[in-house]
Amino acid sequence: MKSATFSNTLTNVLAGKNVLTQLAVPQLVEKVLERGEGILTSTGAVRAETGKYTGRSPKDKYIVEEASSKDAIDWGSVNQPISEESFNKLYTKVINYLQEQEEVFVFKGFAGADKRNQLPIQVVNEYAWHNLFAQQLFIRPTEEELKTHEAQFTILSAPNVKADPLTDGTNSETFVVVSFERRIILIGGTEYAGEMKKSIFSIMNYLLPQNDILPMHCSANVGAEGDVALFFGLSGTGKTTLSADPNRRLIGDDEHGWSSNGVFNIEGGCYAKCIGLTREKEPQIYDAIRFGAVLENVMVDELTREPLYDDATLTENTRAAYQIQAIDNIVEPSIAGHPQTIVFLTADAFGVLPPISKLTKEQAMYHFLSGYTSKLAGTERGVTSPEATFSTCFGSPFLPLPATVYAEMLGKKIDEHGVQVFLVNTGWTGGEYGVGSRMKLSYTRAMVQAALEGELQSVETKQDDIFGLHIPLHVPGVPDEVLIPNKTWENQQAYDEKAQELATKFKENFKKFGHLSQEIEMHGGPIIK
Secondary structure (H helix, E strand, O other): OOHHHHHHHHHHHHOOOOEEEOOOHHHHHHHHHHOOOOEEOOOOOEEEOOOOOOOOOHHHEEEEOOOOOOOOOOOOOOOEEEOHHHHHHHHHHHHHHHHHOOOEEEEEEEEOOOHHHOEEEEEEEOOHHHHHHHHHHOEOOOHHHHHOOOOOEEEEEEOOOOOOHHHHOOOOOOEEEEEOOOOEEEEEOOOOOHHHHHHHHHHHHHHHHHHOOEEEEOEEEEOOOOOEEEEEEOOOOOHHHHHOOOOOEEEEOOEEEEEOOEEEEOOOEEEEEOOOOOOOOOHHHHHHOOOOOEEEOOEEOOOOOOEEOOOOOOOOOOEEEEEHHHOOOEOOOOEEOOEEEEEEEEOOOOOOOOOEEEEOHHHHHHHHHHOEEEEOOOOOOOOOOOEEEEOHHHOHHHOOOOHHHHHHHHHHHHHHHOOEEEEEEOOEEOOOOOOOEEOOHHHHHHHHHHHHOOOOOOOOEEEOOOOOOEEEOOEOOEOHHHHOHHHHOOOHHHHHHHHHHHHHHHHHHHHHHOHHHHHHHHHHOOOOO
16 A cells, blocks of 8 residues: 555545544543543543553554665564554554544644654544543644644554454554554554553654654753753652652653753653552642543542542553643743753662762763663562563663664763763662662652752762772762662672672673674673672
């Protein structure tokens, strides 16, 4: 099927009498309730369930193998190829299904707060609540922008369309398929709304580097003096907690681009985990969940309709989607200057990484490529001791290009802008998980504050013998003895063995990057004795 045919077919679908375009939030809420897709909670937010799939389906994500893009893609288990023939079959299934529906919902908006680098998108949904989700997560156009809006990428989401693995070339009934040539994303067989958000992020991870813009899976905030900070970290490392600073304004909580002009938020909203959510712990998120927001898989009291954030009956991965404007302390529009400070967060359950260390450019590139944290014992069936987890560039599921492309861009920008980079361990001290204790949040906050305020630029440091990291010997508000990890262990031999174990895991993981990263490893990686 040629590009022109795709375009004409899509135009016909969007011109159908069943298509409802750019409904206001109250209208979409009414549709959700009228169609029985969800309920209204006491907060005013809509609550919906995603059924069988309560998270992303990484094994069901594909990129169409096309002449125009195939040489650029880093093919493998993350970026699985699928044929144009299979894409055509699935596209036809989705289009035919949407044309048969009584109602189809369309949202037109943008990805990228920097207007010089915006991607106009449109999201076509079978479900009203999915369209409401899209309105919360992506950037809404003004009335003037809507008049000239021409989508450069389209999401076609039809959860009730199931793939047939035997004839469609998929692994299961679920499919998330990206065609860079047709500029279409097909989603079927899953009701999990996060697939839409992450599909657009994957698209931006492909497109932005072509314009020398680094896409990043991180949060970002800015201080009173205009000083910008980036926070990278996997789940459980404290990224949300540490970037939500009452003395700094939020640029965005999850996805950003770094251009020659500075940092910009890719999204227009937030997609926050809300298991165990309380106003005391995370007041910004708690208070943002109001009318227009979407609660995903959160249990609700049948009588009061109050969200039960502690209840994980459906999943631990309960979520809230809301516009960034629902948070008070934000930058608007979501753009700022070049970062002065980058913080990589890790929760090291081995208890051997320093609570804070300064990184050289090569070390920053090494730890960016590694994206390390720990899975803890008891969090998953079969996990009986801490397991090292590595997610390339802190976002491996969303990187269509080779990882070294992003790492080299980061190194270049660190050089250009004299950025200070720190590795902060929010994990264990005084021993591994089960022996030592979790680093005090008050100490971590003090360390991050000192890094952001430039107090660690000229402080005396000690280089770690195994990881090569430069450890500050003094941080305001933190006892000196906490800063050097081996001094917090009673058994030095046990420390050395555990540190070497983790260093070996770093080395093993880094082999996948091949010869291109040898110099980065030589100057940025740990030393195996």
